[in-house]
Amino acid sequence: MREESEEEADGSRTRETLEALAAGEIGVAEAESRIAGYATTDAGRFDAAREDRRGIPEAVLAEGKRPAETGALATTALETTGRALVTRATPDHAAAVREAVGDAAPEADVDHDEVTRTVVVHAAGFEPPELAATAAVxxxxxxxxxxxxxxxxxxxxxxxxxxxxxxxxxxxxxxxxDQVARIREADVVVVAAGREGALPTVVAGLVDAPVIAIPVSTGYGEGGEGAAALAGALQSCTALTTVNVDAGFVAGAQAGLIARAIDGGT
Known part of the structure; x- marks a missing residue:
């Protein structure tokens, strides 16, 4: 029996998507995301295929965007992937996301954390992935x-x-x-430190898991605003990986990818 070619399979998926759109089973944004890999909105194009392609859910960076734009992109994310992840959100951004999602999907769960400045939205029935791996932060x-x-x-x-x-x-x-034994139980460790940024180097010398350093923009004077912490992490005499100053998203994504690799090997 002849196997279906990749081109034929793509054609079948496109036809199924168009039929679902015609039947009213999916919306235009989801149809576009299935065919093109992204969905177009007035606020920009949302990369709906990033998680399948890269293993990392696409995030909406609220910083630099108007609240209404952030809300629109979050709604598109929810429609095309079943969830939305918003970073660097002000209370106004979070309120706009809550309002936009409430209109589009009233049963969705919206979680705004003012400290982390994140908004996480899960559609009703969405099941987040679960990996057999632990990240210590x-x-x-x-x-x-x-x-x-x-x-x-x-x-x-x-x-x-x-x-x-x-x-x-x-x-x-x-x-x-006091916490070393607990940290050693993790499969990957993220360490955030400002000022001189010594903690990631010390932790990396005490554990056998990968360590990801996040220099934080605290401190003042010479080497302040994360400069000394970044330099210290880059010059670490213990083996670790360093992300940019305040790059929490990047560090979390790297830790998640390492967790995925560990889960896949178990």
């Missing part, structure tokens, strides 16, 4: 919580089991040593 101090929290949200949305370990900075090593 560690902070040096309270000021690091917003960036670390963004990383935790992203890793959790990819499917990792996230363990938050707070306020274990090197100003008092006893705080860290």
């Amino acid at each position: 560690v902070t040096a101090g309270t000021a690091d919580a917003p960036v670390a929290g963004e990383a935790a949200v992203v890793a959790r949305e990819i499917g990792a089991d996230v363990d938050r370990i707070e306020d274990v900075g090197v100003a008092n090593l006893d705080r860290l040593l």
Whole structure:
């Protein structure tokens, strides 16, 4: 029996999508996302295929966008993927997302975290992925919580089991040593620290899991605003990976991808 070619399979999927659109089973945005991989809105094009292609859910960066634009993109994300992940959201952005989603999908669950500045929306019945891998997200101090929290949200949305370990900075090593056994249980570790950024280097010398450092833009004077923390992480004498200053999304995505790889190997 002749196997269907890739071109024929694409044609079959396109026809099925058009038939579903004609029958009113899906909307225009979802139809476009199935055929083109993205959905077009007045606020921009949403990459609905990113998770299938890259393993990372597409996020809507609210920073630089008007609240209404953020709400429209979040609604498109919900329609095409079953969820929306919004980062760097102000309370106005979050309110716009809640209003737009409430009109389009009143049964959807909307979770706004003011500390992490994230908004996560799940459609009714959406089942987030679950991976057999744990990501520890560690902070040096309270000021690091917003960036670390963004990383935790992203890793959790990819499917990792996230363990938050707070306020274990090197100003008092006893705080860290009390938690080392717990950190060592993780499959991947994200460490957020500002000022001189020493914590990721110290943690990386104590665990056998991959460590991802997030320099945080705290501190002042010479080397402030994350400059010293970034330089320290890049010059670390222990093996670790470093993302840009305040790049919680990138660190969380990397941790999630590592968790996926570990889950796939179990």
